[in-house]
Amino acid sequence: MLLSVRIITPLFILLAGVQADLNTDNCKLISSSESEQNTLRLLEPLTNQEFIAKKQQPEPYSYIFQVCGDVGGLKNAGLVQKNEKDEKLVLIGNYNQTRAIKGSDWIMLIYEGGEKYDSHCSNEPRKAMIMISCSKSDKDNFSVVLEDNKKKVGCYYLFELDTKVLCPANSSETTQQTPSKLSGGSIFLIVVFSCLAVYLTGGFLYQRLVVGAKGVEQFPNYAFWSQIGNLSADGCDFVCRSRGNRAEPPTYRGVATEPLGEESEERDDHLLPM
Numbered sequence: 001m002l003l004s005v006r007i008i009t010p011l012f013i014l015l016a017g018v019q020a021d022l023n024t025d026n027c028k029l030i031s032s033s034e035s036e037q038n039t040l041r042l043l044e045p046l047t048n049q050e051f052i053a054k055k056q057q058p059e060p061y062s063y064i065f066q067v068c069g070d071v072g073g074l075k076n077a078g079l080v081q082k083n084e085k086d087e088k089l090v091l092i093g094n095y096n097q098t099r100a101i102k103g104s105d106w107i108m109l110i111y112e113g114g115e116k117y118d119s120h121c122s123n124e125p126r127k128a129m130i131m132i133s134c135s136k137s138d139k140d141n142f143s144v145v146l147e148d149n150k151k152k153v154g155c156y157y158l159f160e161l162d163t164k165v166l167c168p169a170n171s172s173e174t175t176q177q178t179p180s181k182l183s184g185g186s187i188f189l190i191v192v193f194s195c196l197a198v199y200l201t202g203g204f205l206y207q208r209l210v211v212g213a214k215g216v217e218q219f220p221n222y223a224f225w226s227q228i229g230n231l232s233a234d235g236c237d238f239v240c241r242s243r244g245n246r247a248e249p250p251t252y253r254g255v256a257t258e259p260l261g262e263e264s265e266e267r268d269d270h271l272l273p274m
Contacts, residue, residue, distance in 0.1 A: 027068040028096040030112070039100040039107055043067050043132070045165045051142035053159065060084035063144055065130060065159065067109070068095050078111040079128040079159075091115045092157055093128035105134035105166055121155035128157045135162035
């Protein structure tokens with residue numbers, strides 16, 4: 001039993017050490033904010049990996065980067081510059097002076113506290129800014145963007161790392177399964193207004209160029225549309241009003257009543273027998 005404990009204990013310690021290397025707790029945040037700590041945890045799959053980018057001008061350099069890990073055997077070195085000629089290493093940024101800014105599908109990782117510039121940038125310490133972005137490629141791509149050292153203060157090195165680690169899960173499947181937001185009624189209205197626009201444009205051009213109409217007569221079927229109000233009123237009158245209940249003039253034994261007036265001055269005495 002004692003022998004088993006002696007064997008298991010070192011293994012447990014070894015596994016615990018490996019587990020510690022796989023997280024981002026090695027990075028020391030300058031602000032020590034919880035949001036930045038949560039941002040760093042998103043980079044866990046990138047730990048214990050070295051990313052190398054090469055630059056040939058003005059001299060051949062290699063830039064080596066790790067997420068919260070030592071580079072080139074230098075303590076706390078998160079990103080270093082290596083001269084390809086003499087293999088001299090220059091510390092660009094320390095991971096014990098880290099900032100982390102998160103976007104929708106990117107993280108800006110900033111390492112500060114590098115070696116000081118010799119004669120420019122007011123001899124301030126070097127600083128590395130690594131833009132880590134979502135990429136659909138299965139292969140991570142690390143590249144140099146620029147070294148901004150042509151000013152007195154605020155100089156920095158800018159790098160890009162494209163990786164699928166920061167891509168939202170199942171983003172492509174979600175995009176393919178997203179249904180159309182247009183309803184049947186919206187599509188119908190779009191078709192109606194499109195046809196109306198074609199009708200108005202074509203009719204206007206025909207009236208103007210072929211018929212030679214001027215003014216409002218250029219409007220297609222102007223005579224019909226100018227009477228649309230009257231036609232609508234007639235239709236409403238026909239449909240909505242009942243004609244069966246209208247009062248009819250009174251009649252007596254089939255003889256229509258006529259207004260009584262004075263008797264005619266004409267007499268019929270000449271019809272009587274003499």
